[in-house]
Amino acid sequence: MQGLLVIISGPSGSGKGTVVKQLDTAKGYARSISVTTRAPRAGEEDGQDYFFTTPEEFTRMRQENELLEHALFVGHNYGTPRHYVEKQIAEGKVVVLEIEIQGALQVRGKFPDAVLIFLMPPTLHELSNRLVKRATEDAVTIDARLKRALEEVPLINEYDYLIINDEVDCAVAKIDAIVDAERLRPRRCQQQITHFFI
Ligand code: 5GP
Numbered sequence: 001m002q003g004l005l006v007i008i009s010g011p012s013g014s015g016k017g018t019v020v021k022q023l024d025t026a027k028g029y030a031r032s033i034s035v036t037t038r039a040p041r042a043g044e045e046d047g048q049d050y051f052f053t054t055p056e057e058f059t060r061m062r063q064e065n066e067l068l069e070h071a072l073f074v075g076h077n078y079g080t081p082r083h084y085v086e087k088q089i090a091e092g093k094v095v096v097l098e099i100e101i102q103g104a105l106q107v108r109g110k111f112p113d114a115v116l117i118f119l120m121p122p123t124l125h126e127l128s129n130r131l132v133k134r135a136t137e138d139a140v141t142i143d144a145r146l147k148r149a150l151e152e153v154p155l156i157n158e159y160d161y162l163i164i165n166d167e168v169d170c171a172v173a174k175i176d177a178i179v180d181a182e183r184l185r186p187r188r189c190q191q192q193i194t195h196f197f198i
Contacts, residue, residue, distance in 0.1 A: 002188045003089030005111050006096045006179060007104045010119035011149030013130040015165045019119060020098040022172045029096045029179075030088040035061060038076035041136045051081070069099065069106035074144045078103070094179055101155045108158075115182050117175060118159040122166050124149075 006029070010016045024031035035051045037058050046052050053061075058077045061067050068086075070079035080097055088095045097107065108114055121127040127149060131142045156162060161178055165171040182188070 001092050001183065002191065003092045004094045004179065004183060004188070005085065005089060005107070005114040006094060006175070007107060007114055007116045008096060008098050008119055008175070009101050009104050009116070009152075009159070010165070011121070011127055011152060012145040013127045013134065013149075014119045014121050015130070015168060015171070016098050016119045018168055019165065019171050019175070020096055022168060023096050023175060026172065027176050028094075030084075030093040032080055032085050032088075032095060032097045034078050034080055034097075034099065035067070036076060036078045038078075068110065069103040071100055071102040071106075073100050074141065074148060080107070094183075101152050101158070105155075105158060113188075115161070115178065116159040117161045117163060117178065118156050119163050119165045119171065120156075122164055 008016050008020055020031055023029040033047065033049070033051060035053050035058060037053060037055050038050075040046065040049070040052050044050065044052075055077065058070075058079065061079065061081075062070055066082055067079035068082040070077060072078075078099070080099060080103065085095050085097070097104075099107070104116055108116060121130060124146075128142075128146060131137070131145060137145065163171050163174050186193070
């Protein structure tokens with residue numbers, strides 16, 4: 001089967017990290033691990049959650065075209081290593097990127113066939129509660145992240161699907177249903193069509 005690139009975006013606190021990890025472990029999607037210059041949070045592991053790196057190394061990767069896309073988010077750089085994504089897609093896998101909007105739109109420019117899904121918490125109030133409860137950032141960073149979330153709202157219309165994440169299992173099932181349907185689009189089934197004539 002032809003590979004498929006799925007992009008999940010959503011504000012910090014939308015629960016997209018948990019959803020994407022479940023798509024990897026429970027549904028067998030190939031989860032791309034990003035490179036970032038931000039410091040690891042308690043419990044985060046290098047090579048598992050991110051490849052944590054220095055600004056100098058990030059710049060080198062960017063200049064040497066090792067990143068599929070990159071963006072600055074609340075003072076830190078984030079980027080998707082190109083090699084992993086291209087290899088998995090060539091092998092026919094469903095590759096999932098958990099990235100913010102600017103990066104998502106860059107990827108769409110390069111892979112027009114990518115499926116873009118936006119994950120929202122039910123309300124702004126709930127989003128703010130989740131960030132405060134998560135307690136991984138100080139008050140200034142939480143404010144900056146909420147401000148960024150509000151800036152992102154008008155860009156949601158660039159996405160193909162919107163999912164309200166009030167329950168993780170339900171959001172995962174919806175994404176999996178979207179992926180199943182998207183893989184059945186005739187333009188993604190050229191092999192089966194060719195096979196018919198053998
Ligand atoms: P966090 O610091 O909370 O892990 O991530 C901050 C934001 O950066 C989130 O919206 C997350 O989706 C996004 N992000 C993570 N990795 C990448 C990446 O490789 N590229 C882009 N453009 N955004 C990313």
